[in-house]
Amino acid sequence: MKPPPFDYAVASDLNEAFALLEADEDAKVIAGGQSLIPLLSLRFASPTLLVDISRIRELRAIRCVGETLSIGALARHSDIETDAAVATYAPLLAAAATWVAHPQIRNRGTFGGAIAHSDSAAEFPAVLLAMGATIVTRSSAGERRTAARDFFGSHFQTSLQHGELVTAVEVPGGDAGTRWGFSEFARRKGDYAIGGAAVHARVDASGTCVAASAGLIAAGPGPTPADDLDLELVGRRVTEDDARRAVDRATQGLTPESNVHGSSEFRRAVIGESLRRALHQAFGLPTVDFRRTSA
Missing domain, CATH: 3.30.43.10 (Uridine Diphospho-n-acetylenolpyruvylglucosamine Reductase, domain 2)
Known part of the structure; x- marks a missing residue:
């Protein structure tokens, strides 16, 4: 058409x-x-x-402002994938970027566009939910800062008002106590996700979890936070049993839509397995490699 x-x-x-x-x-x-x-x-x-708005150069910058990483709305997906500051201070974002579509799209697509589109099957909104990011928007009336959880809505809806633009995204910079994990399932690399999860956590010097959050991919009508995940993780040196309980708690109320890729039950199981793998990655727990090998 x-x-x-x-x-x-x-x-x-x-x-x-x-x-x-x-x-x-x-x-x-x-x-x-x-x-x-x-x-x-x-x-x-x-x-x-x-x-x-592609020629507005001031929206392309990626820079550190104190302990915050600010990413301009016109940064390309490929910039997120390769930028040294992102790799250092927000490695979860860099890892997720490699799962966004294909190189041709990553070379053209913009970070702010992906955020404003608010697709539940997209990688970046889930990561921003996990990291507790702030969306910076501007209009002729001035500038607003909105927490990611309050910015994303249902079915490609956001809190953006007419005449307002996403100008940047601010994410907290990581340090030695930061832990993260990312896992996604798609029929082919670059296809829309059947399900996925991004995990962001912090541990203290003893390895005890002091904060944990996650964003889920293709889990609902919009970008979806993993509610109450932290209740099974914070205050513990996280084990496989803790991770399993956290997955059960975070996915028990999910009702992803059935589609050509699978039933709601199947997709919920995929999301749960994605979250389990992301938690195992974040907390250094044993993982299983399901890739096929030659006989």
Whole structure:
């Protein structure tokens, strides 16, 4: 299918972008276009105006601000995958980036676009939930900072208001006590996830867990936090039994939608196994390699 007709304008700076968006209630923002263009082609979206913000250089920076890593909305997925600061201070993000689609898409897609799209099957929203990230947005009225848990909604919905742009994401920088894990299942590498999980945790000098959280992939109508996971982990030197109980607690109420990839029960089991593997990775527990080997 072909997209519906629309006007197109390139914004040279944020003020111009705000003015263009505010002048047209049906305007949408485009940067990398890796999520929006398919929606246009399927006519799931029909804006009257596309505002291209890809040339606003100030939105591309990745930098450390104190103990926080700030990632500009126009950083490409491939930047997240390869940037030295991300690898040092937010290795969970770097690891998740390698699971995003295919290299051609990672070279074009933007970090802010993936966040604003709010796809429940996407990797970055789950990671931001796990890390307790803050989404920075701006409009002509000023700047807002919103916790990831409050930013993501249901079925591609966010707390973004019309005329407002995601400009950056702030994640807490890791240190020697930071632990993380990531696991995802897809029929082929780069396909949409059947299920997955991102885990972010901290341990003290004795190895006791002092904080733990997780984001789940394809677990509900929107990006999904693993509620109450920490109740089975905090205050313990985490064991396999602790991890199993944490998985049971976090997945007991999940009802992922059945689709061509499997029933709701199957996908819930996949999410649970993903979470178990991510927890084992984070806390250095034994793992099983299921890859096929030659006879």
